[in-house]
Amino acid sequence: MIHSPFDLNQQNHEIDSKIVVALERLSEAFRVLLWNESKLNTLSPIQIQILIFLLFQPTEKCRISNLAKEFNMSKPTISDSVKSLLQKGLIDKKSDLLDSRSYTLSLTDSGRIMALKSADFTRSIENPVSSLSLQQKEMMLDGLLKIIQGLNTAGIITVQRMCFTCSHYRISDEGHYCKLLQMPLAYKEIRINCPEHAAII
Structure with a gap:
């Protein structure tokens, strides 16, 4: 089947x-x-x-x-x-x-x-x-970013400049954080296409 x-x-x-x-x-x-x-x-x-x-x-x-x-x-x-x-x-x-x-x-x-x-x-x-409500948008964005990250890891999507694939990005118990900006990020501030993106080596 x-x-x-x-x-x-x-x-x-x-x-x-x-x-x-x-x-x-x-x-x-x-x-x-x-x-x-x-x-x-x-x-x-x-x-x-x-x-x-x-x-x-x-x-x-x-x-x-x-x-x-x-x-x-x-x-x-x-x-x-x-x-x-x-x-x-x-x-x-x-x-x-x-x-x-x-x-x-x-x-x-x-x-x-x-x-x-x-x-x-x-x-x-x-x-x-x-x-959509803000909650629906945040849930949708979360799911889509994880799908994109998975496709990038698999080599299907080659160029990604989002926070999850950036060396400046950190996540902890407190939430999302950008080392470059030196500030925590609300979920709506997570970027898909960041001009300061530095790919994780």
Whole structure:
């Protein structure tokens, strides 16, 4: 007998299967919303994601190699998307003074306008989330962070900049604590994408 969360008999009797299928439905919603946004702007979904990434991430992370890791894609695939965005005049590249083969990417004025317009493509998902109580949100966040951490440990998700995978993070009987900020963290202050993240070695 095949063990699958999509088997209705299994799904209807196991909460683990229901959660997995619910997450699959949510991932489908993200795909649909991203695809709709890309069609509106005559760009591919990954090109939209690259523009949004360049809008919010620090300059040192805006390189082909980082984009490949971030989106779990090969460098040639990312390079093709970057080449198209350069041709469309949505991004620029600046050579590294220390390594002529390397360069950072940045948005042009028109690229920034496009990225700002596309950055809230998830609003349809945010709306029902905002209607949850604070307790429901904290429980959901706790569960999702633990799932993400497990996927990261298994090597399925390669880039994670959340507190649980950071060398500055500590947990004790008193709760969550950031050594870098030198302060305790309420659960709502736990970060998923921290610019000061230092991966545990």
